[in-house]
Amino acid sequence: MKKLSSLLLVLGSLVAMPSFADDSQALQDKLSTLKSFKAQFKQNVTDGEGQLVMQGQGNIALQQPLMIRWQQTNPDDTLFVSNGDKTYYFDSFAEQVTIMKTSGLIDSTPFILLTSKDPAQWEKYSVLATDLGFSITPNKGVESQVEQLDITFADNEKGLAKLVVKDNSGQLSAFTFSNALVNTELDKTTFEFTPPAGVEIDDQSNGE
Secondary structure, three states: OHHHHHHHHHHHHHOOOOOOHHHHHHHHHHHHOOOEEEEEEEEEEEOOOOOEEEEEEEEEEEEOOOEEEEEEEEOOOEEEEEEOOEEEEEEOOOOEEEEEEHHHHOOOOHHHHHHOOOHHHHOOEEEEEOOOEEEEEEOOOOOOOEEEEEEEEOOOOOOEEEEEEEEOOOOEEEEEEEEEEEOOOOOHHHHOOOOOOOOEEEEOOOOO
């Protein structure tokens, strides 16, 4: 479950949204044009001293409302899929699938807000426009392991270019996107998942 917690931290920080009125609205307006997004990513993780501690890569697909597919292929093979109702996290090494109710993840995983427009979630964060894009920080009283998220949009309406997440330990996770497809029709099977035979299933979605 440690891998899942780490993934939720990263995904949550990616689009935890703001509340500085003008800049917040500008970011919401920009994201509202992102009906779908599909790309490959490279990840660099550095510690508080600026030393590289991990590199990774994978692919991402997003579609409104609440549909997400985040797959890391290196160094670990993990998959996070939301069909809007249920969310599946598959760790192939551990041979385990965790099933969660998507609506219950919005607080702990604000990443889902990239495909949601819930004002109550946006009000938990502050946003500041920067030369490169937008910088987002949690408001006072909001429990978050993320100190700051920087979002850079690509030129020529090509969606997201880069995301940098700073956690409470000072560690930075930088995600750079490439080969992006923006506002194209994505196959519905992209956001579907059937657990492989023989894996352990931890279903936490019942009763939520």
